[in-house]
Structure formats: C-alpha cells, structure tokens
Amino acid sequence: MKEYSEGYIHSIETMGLVDGPNIRVVIFMQGCPLRCLFCHNPDTWNKLSKTKVTSKEVVDVVRKYRSYIEEGGGVTFSGGEPLYQSEFLLDMLRLSKKAGIHTCIDTAGVGYDTKYLDDILKYTDLVLLDIKAIDEESYKKITGKSMKMFNQFIEKLKEHKNKIWIRQVIVPGINDNEEYILKLKKYLKQFDNIEKIELLPYHTMGVDKYKKLRIKYRLDGVPIMDVDKCKKLENMLNYIEKNS
Numbered sequence: 591m592k593e594y595s596e597g598y599i600h601s602i603e604t605m606g607l608v609d610g611p612n613i614r615v616v617i618f619m620q621g622c623p624l625r626c627l628f629c630h631n632p633d634t635w636n637k638l639s640k641t642k643v644t645s646k647e648v649v650d651v652v653r654k655y656r657s658y659i660e661e662g663g664g665v666t667f668s669g670g671e672p673l674y675q676s677e678f679l680l681d682m683l684r685l686s687k688k689a690g691i692h693t694c695i696d697t698a699g700v701g702y703d704t705k706y707l708d709d710i711l712k713y714t715d716l717v718l719l720d721i722k723a724i725d726e727e728s729y730k731k732i733t734g735k736s737m738k739m740f741n742q743f744i745e746k747l748k749e750h751k752n753k754i755w756i757r758q759v760i761v762p763g764i765n766d767n768e769e770y771i772l773k774l775k776k777y778l779k780q781f782d783n784i785e786k787i788e789l790l791p792y793h794t795m796g797v798d799k800y801k802k803l804r805i806k807y808r809l810d811g812v813p814i815m816d817v818d819k820c821k822k823l824e825n826m827l828n829y830i831e832k833n834s
C-alpha cells in the first residue's frame with residue numbers, strides 16, 4: 591500500500607488573495623462532474639489529464655510558503671471540483687492540518703466519495719460553498735446535473751458546522767435580479783455558520799479556452815455582468831442577512 595495518495599492537479603497559485611482569508615496557496619485540482627454554463631476553467635474538467643502527484647509533494651510545496659501564509663492565511667483546495675478526488679483531497683487536508691496550516695476547500699459540493707466526506711469536513715477549517723442555483727430546474731439548466739448530490743452535501747455541512755463563505759456567480763438574464771436575491775436570502779437561512787457572502791460578476795475570460803479545446807461555449811452573446819450592479823445585489827443580500 592502506498593504511504594501517500596496520488597492524484598491529479600492542474601496548477602498551483604502561490605499568492606492567492608481571493609480564495610479564502612488572507613494570503614493562500616491555492617491548489618487547483620483536476621476533474622469536475624458539472625458542466626456549468628459560465629465555467630471559465632473547462633481545462634480542469636477531465637480528472638485524469640495534467641500532472642500526477644502525491645499528497646505529500648503538494649503539501650511540501652505549501653509548506654515552502656509558510657512565511658507568507660502563516661499570518662491568517664493557509665491553503666485552499668480548488669478546481670475543478672476538489673471533492674472529485676476525495677481520497678487524495680483528504681490526505682492533503684490531513685497533512686496540512688498536521689503541519690498546522692489553515693485549510694479551505696472551494697467546492698460546489700458534488701462529485702465526492704461518500705466514505706471520505708465526514709473526514710474531509712473534519713479536516714477543513716473553512717468551506718467556500720459555490721451555489722449554482724437553488725432549485726432543481728435551474729440547477730439542471732446551469733450545471734447539467736441533478737441537485738441531489740449537492741443537497742446531500744449541504745446536510746453534511748450543517749451537521750459538521752464548518753464555517754462557510756457563500757459564493758454565487760451572477761449572470762445577466764439568469765439570476766441578476768432582486769427577486770432571485772430575496773429567494774437566495776431565504777434559502778441561506780438554513781445555515782447557521784455563514785461568515786461571508788460574495789456575489790461574483792459573470793465574465794468571459796475563459797472563452798478562449800473553449801475555442802482551444804473545441805468545446806461549444808453555451809453563453810455566447812450573454813454580456814458580462816455589470817460589476818456595480820452585482821455589488822448592489824451583494825450589498826442588498828448582506829443587508830437583509832444582517833437585519834433579519
């Protein structure tokens with residue numbers, strides 16, 4: 591039996607500033623079972639492509655940046671979908687915690703192997719939870735998959751009481767309206783431990799990757815999301831959260 595799990599990563603960003611608190615080493619993992627309309631990383635979809643590494647090799651890289659990340663930063667496992675390589679992710683989380691490093695997963699809550707999920711959440715300090723949609727019909731339209739796995743994930747998340755940052759991409763014509771924000775607010779009431787809510791404006795920076803990979807881009811013609819309008823919706827949501 592191998593001492594450390596092996597898995598596939600896409601890349602490593604050593605000075606991440608937007609994927610969790612303070613400065614983070616961000617591990618972009620390979621593989622995702624969803625096909626979100628607005629995904630800007632289609633090059634991470636395939637689990638088996640790119641570099642095969644051991645959990646120890648990855649955490650050794652993280653440790654090298656210790657002096658940057660120890661002031662309230664840490665490591666963030668992102669993707670793709672980090673849960674899609676559950677055993678490998680768990681091993682990296684364990685090794686990171688053993689080294690005293692703050693751990694975060696940026697996840698859509700899907701693609702996991704159930705037998706590892708409790709331990710994954712046990713070794714995760716913060717979950718960046720990507721909300722795709724809040725009803726089955728829209729979820730299917732946006733991701734191409736049923737919401738069942740996500741729903742099971744959030745039940746586990748509530749049970750483990752991990753700290754949560756909510757994230758949602760706002761796309762013109764899909765969810766950029768106050769009616770949706772009110773529904774989202776109601777939906778988020780089920781969580782007791784949300785620390786932050788971020789609405790992310792839809793952009794088209796990944797479109798060239800689709801061309802290179804010869805994958806049809808399904809939001810062709812949809813304009814990028816107005817940053818100010820997105821901020822207003824985010825403020826509205828945060829205001830309601832604080833005052834209700």
Ligand code: SF4
Pocket residue numbers: 622623624625626628629630631632634669670671698
């Ligand atoms: S979950 Fe993330 S990586 Fe997967 S398709 Fe959606 S946006 Fe892309």
